[in-house]
Amino acid sequence: MCPAFGAVRNLLRMEDAMPIVISSGDGCLYGHTFVAHFYVANRPIYSPGVSSEIWAKGSAFDELRAMVYEMAEKHQPAIIPICSLCVSDTVGLPFDLLPKQIGNTEIIYVPLPAYSVHTHARAKDIVVDSLVWRLPPQRKERAGVNLLGEIFPSDPIQIDEVLRKIGTHVNTTVPGPRWADYVAMTDGALNAPLHPFYSESVKRMKMKQGLPFVEGAPVGSEGTYRWIRAVGEALALNPATVESVAREEQQRVRLAMADYPLSGLTFMVAGYEGHEFLLVRLLLEAGANVPYLSTAVNANPLAREEEKWLAAHGCTVLYGANFEDEINALTDRPYDCVIGTTPLCAHAKELGIPSIYYTNAIATRSLMLAGGVAEVLALVTQTVRAKGRYDRIARFFSADEAKPERTYTSWAPKIDLTSELIASGSL
């Protein structure tokens, strides 16, 4: 996926945003439109037309400005994000000349030259950063926790339930589907980046908002306990209550994990949004062996604690994922399961290793608290158990094809016609 799509995708998911995508060319826009319509939303994608002549004349900007005014006046969305991809950002369209507001609509420039954005994750970071930077200053009356992360829709509800037990609540979740979700951040008392991902946004939030931060997430038994304790401490909540709720939730996670023992199994995990840190934590706690974690995110302060914990549990974090290294590593040791990108999974399947695509299978499930445990571990367990199926297909498409494990008779109807015919005297 083009790195910039991470941003386009999150903006298209906002119900009251009308993003304009300034593509580099038709090949670029076609790609973004195609995957947006598949993954994100059944909604139109607007762009100014581009060509070498349009770039040379700079007329794309005039068209863009006209579009912005028309869209703001006609549809009055909360925000019009201007997604500027490689070429428009390189030629340097004068984005500062766009109005900041038209009526109630905020016009927000989002710079996304893929050649310097590099990763999906970074693009999403840029969106959050661009939007949060536009927010008014933090309000005086503050309460609750601002969750920050790409999480499952029911996660904030589960987390809120726990937070209420210790005397606080979820204030908002960013990125969210509405501009109001971002604006609500100004009421929050604490920011909680749930995975090591929005590092640049966090850096600037620290400059702008002056809020305390709690890192990590309520994932796995240790993670759950530690996170609840950290929130309690940061907000100076009643220590005894916090301790008892943290213990209680930890126990619930432990119980849930007991159903899915993964000991003796080796996993390869490759992800790209920092979410994979949480997954690996869960797998390790369930007893799995995860020799290393390949992640597209770059080493950043948000990942430091998590990395230390993973290292202590035998997992090395490889930042700035490299596909060739991942492919080579596949044959390093016998893997029982691969959770990664489409190309990596394709290779793993060729080797008969059960594999699932991170985005479609893992990112669509909850990981948090006791409820999340079963969702992910059940899927993983089920996948590992399908080894036989993966092997048979791999063998069929390999050079050993002539030696199938099962023969036609495995599927033949269980009817013994010969005996029947003999019994009836026909034979």
Place this chain on the structure above:
Amino acid sequence: MPDVRENIAHSELPSAITNTPIRKRVTDLDHAGGDTGAMQVFASLRDANVVLDGPVGCHVMPAVAVINYTDAVPYLQNVTCSELSETEVTLSGTLGALKAKVAAAEAQGRQVFIVSTPVSELIGATWTTEHAHVPGSALFFDSHSLDDDEWKSRDRALLFLWQNREHFVTPAGAARKAAGRPLVNIVGPTYGNFNSYSDLAEIKRLVAGIGAEVNLVYPFEANSYDTARLADAAATIVMYAEYGVSLAREVGRPTFFAPIGLEPTTAFLRDLGAALGLGAEAEAFIALEKTTTLSAWYDIWRSTHSDFFASASIAIVAPPTYKDGLSYYLGEELGLPIAFSAYRTGPESSPNELVRETLCALSPSPMLVFGSINERMIVAQEKLPSRFLQCSFPGAVVRRATGTPFVGYAGAVWLLQCVCETLFDVLFANLPTSAVPPERAKAPTKDLMHDGSAAFASSGKGQNSVIAWSDDAKALAERTLKRVPFFVRVSVNKKLRSEAEKIARQRGVGVDVAIVEEVTAAYAPNR
């Protein structure tokens, strides 16, 4: 062997194919650009490695993300990228990054094609690459990615391959087809071409059917060094009029286009047979087909299925080959009224806004809408009662089984079957649904039978006649019905009336506009 610099000039050759117009504004772009088109041609060659000269997105988007949903290929393993970063874009140019990737691919014995992208074209890397001596056998193709659409680019790329045919080294032992049966080239498909796997299978079947032999399926089943072998054939079949024409012209053999429809296929077989000196074989094949492949067609045609056609209007939005082909076959041969048709791409293509406006304005709405995801979205967003059938990209689809052709006799059968099945589906969706399980009788049946009018009045039976419809309500119902395809209008009429009157009866009022609105809103047929 000519060196790289000489070859580069060939990429400037114009193609006969005309671009989709570049518009000032775009809503939901429906065609890819020149870089993607060129990549899809070169990557189709078995021995090729395409190096896209651009940032990582220019590679991952077409060769990993989109290809997965057009061709159901996990990713194109023979496409790599110079992975330009800020340094290359702002300072050093792309040559250094390119050379490394080219060398890596050549080390694997691959024929490298370097393809320009919007970024490399913008920063003038095209000029540098053209004038630099890229080592080895790599060829550079200026894809005109900022200006050319995917179709024109495919056409130019195929022509470029032909112009460079002497450049490719044929490995020892690579054999040409022996002279025997007349040889035929099939030009196209390439990756990213809707439904091409099935269409190709059908064309191969037709070629074999009249006793000819496929010389080359180019580029999809060829190596770059096979290019010169195109000259061995006695005829060329161009799969899709959108690209390959320029190549076919240069190869200079009698050229035929893959036919869509019954008569076009028959004419195709006769003309191709005549060109190859296989006239008698073609006739024999046509006769055999009538009793085999086409017996299904003839049976359906003679059944009541075809009675629906005259009242089942359709809309078609597709690239030229499919738009023209479906219009002729479904409209002329089968007699489905074509409410609207538009070219998705090419000089006469319609912008999406116009397609949306037209589809919404049609009354009745077409029963079937053939199109891409864009039309699918229009049908859904505008709550049209039309049924969507995909006949074009964009739009994620899996069309790898070879039993769904649009071309040839098998295509005629498949499309006919598709239309009939969809019409049955529409019918089912519009049948008035009785309550399941049946509603309880309002008054005991015994009383109703014996007690006459008192029980009869309280039973709800016989009350239809006394439910009054306001004039506005009638008018709205009328308007709603007009938007529904003829084929199911009776069913919808019944459904609308019974639902509206049920609500009115429950509330003890007549049917007013609000009730009709409520019913029509809840009742969203066919989505």
